[in-house]
Amino acid sequence: MKVAVIRFSSLGDIILTTAVVEALYDNNIKASFITLDNFKILFEEDYRLEKVISVKKDKLKTIKDIKNFAKKLSDFDLILDLHSNLRSLLISIFSGSKTIRYDKKSIQRRLLTKPFFKKFVNLENFSVVDSYLDTLKALKINNLEKYKPKIIISNNDRPNTNIPENFIAIGTGARYKGKIYPYYKEVINLLKKEGFNIVILGSKEDIEKDKNIYKDVLDLRGKLSIRESLYVLSKAKLTISNDSAIAHMSRAVNTKVLMIYGATHPYFGFYPLKDEGDYLFANLPCQPCDLHGKKECKFKNYKCFEEIKPKLVVEKAFNLL
Structure with missing residues (x-):
């Protein structure tokens, strides 16, 4: 199975997605990682990945740009969208590949900043890393809690x-x-x-x-x-x-x-x-x-x-x- 992981930015968020890279590799799947050019350095000499597909941010400004980039992803069987914004949504749609998006709890997180609404929000056990890893449940990968963010250095x-x-x-x-x-x-x-x-x-x-x-x-x-x-x-x-x-x-x-x-x-x-x-x-x-x-x-x-x-x-x- 050919799998691609999407996370364009920012530095800390991309690093946290590596828990998914680690889990995939541990289950014999060498994924490709899709990110912005200035973050591809994170994956130098990363044996867990098939390849890194990077793009300049200004090359994803228009719908035409996004469509052209999405064509490069059409041969993937599955895209794990770990960015879950409009741009990554459009890319996954235009690629035609099956896509699983992570639940970023955007509304709940924003409500936490509102004094009146925060009492109605329960995110006590919410972890971004766990939410990233939840996208792998469809692949029947077990014991997801054991995987942590990991960058390969030497x-x-x-x-x-x-x-x-x-x-x-x-x-x-x-x-x-x-x-x-x-x-x-x-x-x-x-x-x-x-x-x-x-x-x-x-x-x-x-x-x-x-x-x-x-x-x-x-x-x-x-x-x-x-x-x-x-x-x-x-x-x-x-x-x-x-x-x-x-x-x-x-x-x-x-x-x-x-x-x-x-x-x-x-x-x-x-x-x-x-x-x-x-x-x-x-x-x-x-x-x-x-x-x-x-x-x-x-x-x-x-x-x-x-x-x-x-x-x-x-x-x-x-x-x-």
Whole structure:
């Protein structure tokens, strides 16, 4: 059977879909993966896949573009649509291939951000990874709960920099302010007092959003490729991160992660699964206030982060070591 998996973006979401790639391969199916050009690097040397089909985002703007791209997928017996948006729906329709789409619980997740409606929403046990894996039930694949996100890396991905021993990785950044924990400087200082080295990972944009000055750490933000960052994460004792791609990258290289939630919510489904780590969440009545952490705090104080003291972060981290 020829199977294709579709997930165009974003980085963290694509990484989480690799649980499906792992499950398919474990059941003797080498799927093809369909994504945007800038994310195909995730699947270099990935023996689990038949091939990676990538496309530039600006080549999928019009219906004509989508139809032309869909023609490349007409020989697949099954498409697993793990993006479940209008674009991926049209591609699967125009391809003519049988398609199974994952249930992203979009309406329920949005209702969680509405104080009046949230009491009617039950997403306590919702996991995005589990929802991705549910698409495989039609293939009679059993024991789906054992599959976790996994990215294949090797020594070829080792960056040209000296990586310290006994280090904890820190992901200080996120796309929006509502996801960015503001007390990493204090957390890092506490961890250093306990004898840990610190490596900070992320993008150049993360530096621009961060007003802190960190001393005696290895700051690799904006200096590594995605695969080099994955390699570094694979060597960490633990990762501490916001609700962002760094957390999911850590999960995918089998390094436990402590996630810190602010404007978003674990019930959106992106929390670490069993044996992947844990999370901190203030559980205030105003949480979650936004699906992506984009909105400014209406109280202007980000109490969701204020409630999570640096000492608590370190104590929780030690529980995972």
